[in-house]
Amino acid sequence: MRPEVAISWQRSRDQYHIDPFLSEAPSAVSQVTHSLDQDVVFAELGFRAAAIANELADTGGVITVADASGRILAAWGDKNTRSIATEGGLAPWFCWSEGAVGTNSMGTALETKHAVLIRQSEHWAQAFHEWSCGGIAVRDVVGGEPLAVLNISCWRTELPPSSRRWLETAATHAQNSLRKRAHDSGSEMLAAFSHAGGRPNESLVAVDTAGGVVIADDAASIILGVPGNTPAVNPAVRWTPQLPSFIHAARYATKRASADPGWTGSTQILTTRADELLSIGIRPVFLHRTVIGHLISFGGFAGEQFRQAQTGGVLLGQSRRIVALREENRMVLLGTSEVAVAESDGSDVWLLTNEGRLRAALSGLDKLDNELADTGVFLRVHRQYLVNLSRIREVERRDKGELVLVMDNRENTRVPVSRRNVSAVRRALNI
Template sequence: MRDGTRLAEPVSADLGDGSVLAAWERFVQGDDQVLGVRPLVAISWHRCREQYRVDPHLTEAPVAVAEAGHPPEHDVVFTELGFRAATVAHEVGGVGGVVTVTDAAGRILAEWGDQATLARAYDSRLAPWFCWSESAAGTNGMGTALEAHGPVPIRGPEHWCRAFHDWCCAGIAVRDVVNREPIAVLGLCCWRGRLPASAESWLAHAAALAQYPLRRRARASGAELVAAYARTRSRSGAPLAAVDTAGKVVIADELASALLGVPASTPAVDPTLRWNPGLPEFIAASRYATGQAAHDPGWVGSTQITGHPCAEPTSISIRPVFSSGHLIGSLVSFGALDGEPVPRAQVPAHPARPPRRLVAVRGNRMVLLGLAEVSFAESRGNDVWLRTDQGWLRAAATSLDKLDGELAGSGFLRVHRRYVVNLGRVREIERGSKGELSLVMDRARETLPVSRRNAAAVRRALGV
């Protein structure tokens, strides 16, 4: 292969794991006990049964539904993944395997492998133009990778549909570095065999290489947004901010930064360092602008939001920014109402229907928690942990950003890049020698730091 990476010999696929099969049989009948099942799989089963309602006795994947086109940069990802899939296909062909590339909807775009295995794969519609998202085909390597971060192996009876229990699969999603939405999935499937020992590391390496040009382009786009901001600010005295296509702030002047609760005049070119304003209506308006501008490059919109330090609505005008015909973000002017009104349905004060319960994992069991039982959530590496009345539990949410979005409007607030807290469980506020804030939570009396960018929102939320 181009980078010297090769797949090692196969390892056990656990296809005959009787405990997983027994748990699957009980779960499809309505039992919530999933002893012996990995948490990632148990949570996926829960989605398939409760949310997607996939028939566990489905015998083949459904035909994919045609959707609108994708941005040009996605073609770069598809090409890179296709190259890597083709170069490794001869290795997995010897163990009855196929390599697949799917899009963000779970539709297989292409696959590689030996003819005998490809023919067998087609019997289950593991083939181009069929859909393998979780909502279409249940728990599987490709579809579950769209719901998670990092390599996702699904072995034998871990598949939601019994017809796929003879397969052992693994997949990894390549995600947009700005909005974190999936772009494609690279998958590896073996028939009644074993996944190669280095399958997960190979998938992770391939995904990282496919993301590299996306990161480079995102940094360049961030620099171009800063330049567009500087040009506009030199001609206008109105408060101004530049945001990316996900609604995160790249740079804001002093007045705009105060309204958004982010540092002033601090460029955040790298997509991993951009500021999250924590204002659902502002983020929703920015993302609505992204969708509108993608179809109408001349679109300009306006709406009203409520900023961090005040209760009075503030009008904003949103003007998309393009670079070489590519949408890279928007310039947001405060105190202006130029352009087409953004539908209020697109900018709710809070996300619709916040959850009444959170799903967590204890060992091999799923735990359903009332929101009042959760003191705070903490990000640790690729996992999110919940401090609850039952102790520490791992959250089903794949990221703290996702959990923060789900809990908006439910009495929870992002106070730090690592923490989301239940405001009702805050008992004391400590002020450091340099003015920094810390929150003392009830019960175990843990002390959590408040980042400078979130301090204004915390003061406002707690009335201090």
């Protein structure tokens, strides 16, 4: 088995738990919001798909365009093959992500950065073993996330020899359109930076929607570890800040501003010195009502005050104490790093700590979970367990994709992960 297929099968089995005996693709979510860039890509791919539809129909093939969730938007090709395809859900308004049907060219292409060919029995679900398919995803040139996927499918025959080359050519044309738009957006960010510069006691940086630096003044460049006053309009050569919490804040701001055009915000980020926090103010920049980046000022404040945990970042420098009871009239003040696991027992919560098993002063694991949410260190992995991510020593994988966490305390406590939380644990540990 080819490595990319084996890896996809493993995701299908262990991460997505797809039934290999499913008979058709599930219906897609009815309402999905698309960005302007996605609409541009859909139009480009649709034009190229329609142009080759007649040629592909002669070989009995079907061509589809789907969005980033794997939802098919349109299909062209041989009429008889399309009729067969519709019976299995290979048609508009059905979902073909890996998380929906397992290994397939559309879903697997969304997980990779190159064209993917899946031949007959390489499909995870047996119902699709009579299909040979090829797909390629078009990705955002700034953030790298998939925007759409183009796919060719043939029933009981091999794909045409030119399939891979045609898919790559179509994707390249769509990417070129996105690069031009991103370059224009970079020029707009440079103009916005020049217009906003010169505020006293505030260093300033202009970033794109993914946190890449378009330009930073001398003071901001030192903080971020990037060249000062050096424009990077081209999205392929933008500077990457050396502060992860800064990038998390910029990406959070993109999500908020996309949903609310009037949004501005402030937060604190970690500098290269772990005990030092800096305040930043964030002002989104728009072009044609689409957010294209942000002006971020160090020492500035604006709008919503948010914490790093909301952005997906980890604010390790944040001081926090967890109160435990050693005796009825004696409290122990514990640092977050001293607690490996919190376990519920009815309304009581027991803490596995460096000083042994202690009862928490708070009643109810939900309350403790809420109290520690903004630290970014603790994760609810089971209705009975809250774990300190930094205290996990090993991850044990069991049958059916189940996970067990082995903690680094003296007893090497084992903590089960509930099925619904497996994906969250994998994301948090980057596994």
